Amino acid sequence: MRLSKRGEYGLRAMIILADTPNPEGPYPVLQIREISTREKIPAKFLEQILLTLKNAGLLHSKMGVGGGYYLAKPPSKITLGHIVRILDGPLAPIRCVSQIAYEPCGCPDAKTCGLRMVMGDVRNAIATILDNTTLADVAQRVEAARSS
Amino acid sequence: MRLSKRGEYGLRAMIILADTPNPEGPYPVLQIREISTREKIPAKFLEQILLTLKNAGLLHSKMGVGGGYYLAKPPSKITLGHIVRILDGPLAPIRCVSQIAYEPCGCPDAKTCGLRMVMGDVRNAIATILDNTTLADVAQRVEAARSS
DNA sequence: TTGATAGTCTACTAAAACTATAGAATTTAT
């Protein structure tokens, strides 16, 4: 039930992008190197991850001097579930309970497959959390923890 | 967030072992070949899995003619969480929220790490389901689905 | 217009994990 480094790094980067205040404009723009240094992520690896996130429409970027990455939408509109799915694929433990990548499993009757029932519950539990937690929610929780 | 084939096969085998009624005695004894045929699991692979489960204390076995595998405890005492942990390792998406295989992550302060908070919730959601679902519960749900 | 900065894109590689397969050894019942 593990999250890959790819997924972890991507989430950390998005959280930082949402959480860094920008006095100069509407959104914070961070460079790969900045994020990689702050979060101790290999720069070239992070580069790939951010590019993937960009191509999926979650990030925008600006090339050249003073450029970098910034969120394509407000933090309150980006869910962790979306990020994880892009980087790590379906949330479901087994394909036959996946909403986005369903595949039939080998069981004779899906309706009465015990494993399928339980794993369906697990999928729903994971999806309920990740699809209902936005980057804004994360920022808020961090803030609350800091001030306590 | 995927369950490996190993984990899936192991769970299916345990569910079958719990669900097969045995008119001759207190517990059903099934052979590797029987399970592998019924569930379409490669026999040699299943062999390893059952052996692992046996060494972990969840199964007992009998060698020789008329032998096979049977549950070491009543189905109501065996949780899916236990089985998954034996075959697939910790339930936690990242190590820093694992109860049984904790490792510190790179974040500067664990108390205020947003990713850690959310993944802690995910871990708890998964563990709540799998640690509170026994083989007996699964059998009951299957029975209910069959008769409806 | 040149140089520095920063993202884009594709390919590649090493290591680990996953999914098995092989085969010899051991135990048990008849």
Added chain:
DNA sequence: ATAAATTCTATAGTTTTAGTAGACTATCAA
């Protein structure tokens, strides 16, 4: 003895993961 089972260790093929490399393109400022 023989057949039926599990036991145990090694190994092999494939896929995934994690990371590296390098050439290319866009932007800005002097």
